[in-house]
Amino acid sequence: MKRLIFISAVVLVAAVFGVISLPSHASDKQKTVTFNKDVAPILFKNCAECHRPGEIAPMSLLSYKDARPWARSIKEKVMTGTMPPWHADPKYGEFTNDRRLSPGDVATIASWVDQGAPEGNAKDLQAAPKFLDGWNIGKPDIVFYMPEAYSVPADGVVDYKYFTVPTNFTEDRWIQAAEIRPGTRGVVHHIIVFTKNGSDQKLLTGYAPGEQPVVISDGLAKKVPAGSSLVFQVHYTPNGTAATDRSYVGLIFSKTKPRNEVLTRPVMNTRFVIPPGDPNHKVDSSYTFAEDSHIHSLMPHMHFRGKDFEYRVTFPDGTSKVILSVPKYDFAWQSYYILKEPIAAPKGTRLDCLAHFDNSDKNRYNPDPSKEVRWGDQTFEEMMIGWTSYTVDKNEQKPAMAAAGQK
Ligand code: HEC
Structure with missing residues (x-):
């Protein structure tokens, strides 16, 4: 299939x-x-x-x-x-x-x-493609706005801001597509929308320059449990002119009961120290699958000093292969990589992410080569995350069961 x-x-x-x-x-x-x-x-x-x-x-x-x-x-x-x-x-x-x-x-x-x-x-000349009110995913079934507009100052550094909106969902909802639209594009650096259900918080979707909206097909979906809230994590980058922003996210519900839930995990390392001037500092992270799973998509995330990023899987039998290599990482492009064939990751399969950072003055995006750099939210700090979306095999619904569960 x-x-x-x-x-x-x-x-x-x-x-x-x-x-x-x-x-x-x-x-x-x-x-x-x-x-x-x-x-x-x-x-x-x-x-x-x-x-x-x-x-x-x-x-x-x-x-x-x-x-x-x-x-x-x-x-x-x-x-x-x-x-x-x-x-x-x-x-x-x-x-x-x-x-x-x-x-x-x-x-x-x-x-x-x-x-x-x-x-x-x-x-x-054929007709130009039509886009519905700017949405790339098509008309959303529901749109959630940040509860209030945020005033972004003309300059300075703004810590990540968090805005929570109740979904008022009275039953679990399955999301087949999600798209975040920044209210004022010039000051929004990135947005991540999480689903919060009690203390359980899961990534729903993200917006960053160059990132495509999330559209899931083939009977898979992301779950938003009844009673959940959506949490917007917004990174504002002042651009010289004071502005207000009220960003929003549009969701499209699955038309049929999905056969499995897509989970997204950050395979990350938060404990690195990049020495000043180092042109090729190595940082790695890894995750071992605790249950038989399938890997569907990958998204490397670093900041301005990010240089290259590689994902490798090592199977329980010891064989291993590179599943994504981004040899020239570009912070301006936060790209998802959707595997044509999902990769079976039996229990015990290890996913290794390997990144290099260029903290030298040869890196023209480097905010300050004289600084020692550690993990941090701001773009003059660094991150090392191998976002990984996967499904757990045991959650897979048999087609007959899925059909029976349809409304
Ligand atoms: C995923 C988004 C995206 C797609 C798809 C895309 N572009 Fe771009 N393009 C951009 C952005 C953003 C910039 C400005 C920043 C940059 O140059 O990196 C740009 C810049 C350019 C520029 C340079 C403009 C300048 O200021 O000099 C050209 C030319 C261009 N694109 C042509 C194309 C063509 C032709 C295609 C399709 C074959 C295409 N782009 C597809 C996002 C995109």
Whole structure:
């Protein structure tokens, strides 16, 4: 059975159509490549997710008028693989949300720019993709706002802020997709929304630059127990102008009873000390599965000194393999990596995360190479977390049971 976890609909469409629209190299040379016929479909499928009004990219690429001034830059960014952003080493693992363009699409964009970036015939242009009120997941079933707006000062450092909203759910709810929208994007660095049920707190979803919303499929879901609250953990980064923010999260409920619950665990190390100036300081963390499980998705998290990050599994029989390698970690891109095939992790399987930090002056993002750096919330401090989403096999519902449980 084909399993798709945490996949953004936009990316799925991109992956499916990207393959079908490969142009043939032989005819490329003679053929006129136009925006309307050849390039717009590539931009709509692979770039519009971020390059549209109100999203994280600096410009929209939805129309010829928007895209034309960027033609040279577009060619350069796609040829160097800088855009679309994707940071996993292709040697390890396959991911359903791999954003890379096919070589055919890169060639099409390059020929278009080389031919003077012509617009082409209006009747060739397909309709631009529609986004519902900015939501990437589609229309949410329910939206929770922070209980009040927060006033972010013009400057200084703001500690993480926590805002709690009751769900008023009277029964357990299963979440198939979740998307956090920052109220004032310019001052929101990141948001994590937790589900809090008594003293039990679990990660529901996160927002950070470059991070995709969580969309779970294949009969899996995240659980929000009856009576839970949602806790917003918000990291504000003052940007010179005082602002107010009221961020919100949209949830889509599973249409059928899920067959398993997705859990997300931080495989982290909080006890490191990175010496001043050290260009390659190693920090590792590990977790041993206590029950037969399946690993579905991964997300490395470090701050500005983060350099590279690798996940390796070692099975009870002693064999081991790298399941994700991010050789050039970029703090601006907090990417999920959704495994094409979930990895079976029988009880006793060890997951090892290995990170390196660059605290030298060669790292141009380094806030201060003269500082010794330890774990801390602020971006001038560091973190080392290998977020890991998995399911526990014994919780798996037999299809018949799941069907019987449907309402
Ligand atoms: C996941 C979000 C995302 C996707 C997908 C994406 N971009 Fe970007 N793009 C950004 C962001 C954010 C920036 C600005 C920051 C940066 O350059 O890293 C950017 C910058 C750019 C720039 C440079 C703009 C400048 O200021 O010089 C170009 C050109 C570009 N993107 C083209 C594309 C094209 C073409 C695609 C699709 C084939 C694409 N991008 C896909 C987010 C994205």
